[in-house]
Amino acid sequence: MKVAKFGGSSLADAEQIKKVSDIITSDTERKFVVVSAPGKRSDKDRKVTDLLIELGETFLEHGSAEETLQLVVERYRSITEGLGLSNDIVKTIEDDIRNRLACDASDSGRFMDQMKAAGEDNNAKVIARYLQSIGFVSEYVNPQEAGLLVSDTPGNAQILDEAYDHLYSLRERDGISIIPGFFGYSKEGGLVTFPRGGSDITGSIVAAGVQASLYENFTDVDSVFAANPTVVDNPCSIKRMTFREMRELSYAGFGVFHDEALIPAFKSNIPVCVKNTNNPSADGTMIINEREYAMNPVIGIAADKGFSTIYVRKYLMNREVGFGRRLLGILEDEDISYEHIPSGIDDTSVIVEKDQLNPEKEERILHRIKNELYADDVYFEKDFAMIMLVGEGMHETVGIAARATKAMSEQGVNIEMINQGSSEVSLAFGIHDENVDKAIRGLYEEFFSTKEVLQ
Numbered sequence: 001m002k003v004a005k006f007g008g009s010s011l012a013d014a015e016q017i018k019k020v021s022d023i024i025t026s027d028t029e030r031k032f033v034v035v036s037a038p039g040k041r042s043d044k045d046r047k048v049t050d051l052l053i054e055l056g057e058t059f060l061e062h063g064s065a066e067e068t069l070q071l072v073v074e075r076y077r078s079i080t081e082g083l084g085l086s087n088d089i090v091k092t093i094e095d096d097i098r099n100r101l102a103c104d105a106s107d108s109g110r111f112m113d114q115m116k117a118a119g120e121d122n123n124a125k126v127i128a129r130y131l132q133s134i135g136f137v138s139e140y141v142n143p144q145e146a147g148l149l150v151s152d153t154p155g156n157a158q159i160l161d162e163a164y165d166h167l168y169s170l171r172e173r174d175g176i177s178i179i180p181g182f183f184g185y186s187k188e189g190g191l192v193t194f195p196r197g198g199s200d201i202t203g204s205i206v207a208a209g210v211q212a213s214l215y216e217n218f219t220d221v222d223s224v225f226a227a228n229p230t231v232v233d234n235p236c237s238i239k240r241m242t243f244r245e246m247r248e249l250s251y252a253g254f255g256v257f258h259d260e261a262l263i264p265a266f267k268s269n270i271p272v273c274v275k276n277t278n279n280p281s282a283d284g285t286m287i288i289n290e291r292e293y294a295m296n297p298v299i300g301i302a303a304d305k306g307f308s309t310i311y312v313r314k315y316l317m318n319r320e321v322g323f324g325r326r327l328l329g330i331l332e333d334e335d336i337s338y339e340h341i342p343s344g345i346d347d348t349s350v351i352v353e354k355d356q357l358n359p360e361k362e363e364r365i366l367h368r369i370k371n372e373l374y375a376d377d378v379y380f381e382k383d384f385a386m387i388m389l390v391g392e393g394m395h396e397t398v399g400i401a402a403r404a405t406k407a408m409s410e411q412g413v414n415i416e417m418i419n420q421g422s423s424e425v426s427l428a429f430g431i432h433d434e435n436v437d438k439a440i441r442g443l444y445e446e447f448f449s450t451k452e453v454l455q
């Protein structure tokens with residue numbers, strides 16, 4: 001049996017949902033379906049999750065948000081009308097959202113999780129109802145009923161191990177189970193969402209729980225490409241890649257798949273296939289344990305903006321026992337996680353996501369590093385991007401770093417930092433935000449210009 005997850009782009013309107021229903025019902029193995037909230041119908045459109053966030057935030061601030069509420073209800077009305085479903089379901093959806101608005105708002109994180117989850121929850125109910133209306137046995141399954149237990153960390157759920165045993169019993173269900181993605185329940189019974197894009201995580205968890213033969217992730221592109229298709233024209237398709245490669249690339253900016261989504265499928269050894277709802281006969285990309293990499297040591301290039309660097313210099317830093325621990329301790333006190341720490345003899349840089357910072361925190365961090373660690377020099381560098389070259393074959397291939405640095409210098413891109421991951425499956429470069437697109441194009445030209453499909 002297979003688990004199929006459909007992203008927001010696959011469920012944006014009634015026509016898309018009809019395509020999804022055709023895909024589901026064309027293969028009797030597709031018994032478990034995880035759905036996102038309706039996504040964008042065009043570039044200028046808004047995802048239902050974004051509307052729900054606006055709705056919740058406006059409500060918290062002003063005590064009412066009727067206009068945004070009606071925008072959400074209208075999205076569902078146009079979907080249910082297009083699917084030929086009776087009008088009572090729109091009323092039920094509106095009541096559901098009003099009930100969520102009436103929940104206790106004293107903890108804004110929990111309140112916002114209730115609001116965000118309304119997108120996938122109501123969509124799953126609509127899709128189950130539509131499949132029934134066209135003659136299939138199909139049921140909406142609430143994540144609480146399925147035993148999808150998660151940590152009690154609003155907006156940042158982590159699956160609890162015992163959830164997998166509960167999910168295994170889903171196998172006994174008849175017909176097609178439609179499960180909303182993006183949220184689970186804590187042991188205390190509270191609704192908790194995964195990070196944004198987290199329906200991919202639900203899909204992977206359900207695939208691991210029911211021990212599926214395949215986890216199919218349906219989106220709006222024919223495959224995963226070697227570089228972001230909005231930056232590089234017509235990039236080559238990746239036919240097969242390993243879990244490690246996909247994890248590195250999605251962490252580093254491949255928006256097509258959530259990086260945390262791979263772990264449950266990987267641990268349970270379930271292959272993942274990324275496919276296109278708008279072209280389901282295309283092969284897609286298989287994500288597996290191992291691949292033959294002699295021909296393609298590098299499989300992809302990803303980039304992400306939004307980092308800051310804390311640069312620290314102190315003479316004889318290399319000989320000072322405990323310096324690194326004390327430096328990271330200061331960041332821990334400010335609740336900041338780090339991404340990379342490239343180091344020299346007398347200096348080190350800590351790269352962090354800039355969303356975690358604000359002017360007061362920066363001030364405190366600089367003050368403490370100067371006064372408690374007696375640093376000679378310490379400052380923040382802003383507007384940093386990380387660009388990552390990924391491939392299982394890189395560690396066995398001579399000259400990759402030299403080719404990469406040459407390609408970027410030919411584009412006039414200054415490299416601020418280089419970090420080779422310990423696994424040697426990735427090579428990361430720190431550059432300034434404004435150079436990202438030309439760096440990606442230069443690297444793509446260097447490593448992929450002669451290939452069409454990556455095996």
Ligand SMILES: Nc1ncnc2c1ncn2[C@@H]1O[C@H](COP(=O)(O)OP(=O)(O)O)[C@@H](O)[C@H]1O
Nearest residue numbers: 007008009219220221224225227228254255256
């Ligand atoms: N390397 C890549 N390969 C394929 N798609 C990519 C890549 N990098 C970014 N994307 C973008 O990811 C999008 C699909 O992800 P997303 O919008 O989250 O889909 P969904 O709505 O199905 O969850 C594609 O439309 C594409 O623009």
Ligand SMILES: N[C@@H](CC(=O)OP(=O)(O)O)C(=O)O
Nearest residue numbers: 007008036049196197198199
């Ligand atoms: N709807 C949620 C979860 C999700 O995974 O959505 P999508 O499949 O559209 O990326 C979000 O927008 O974050």
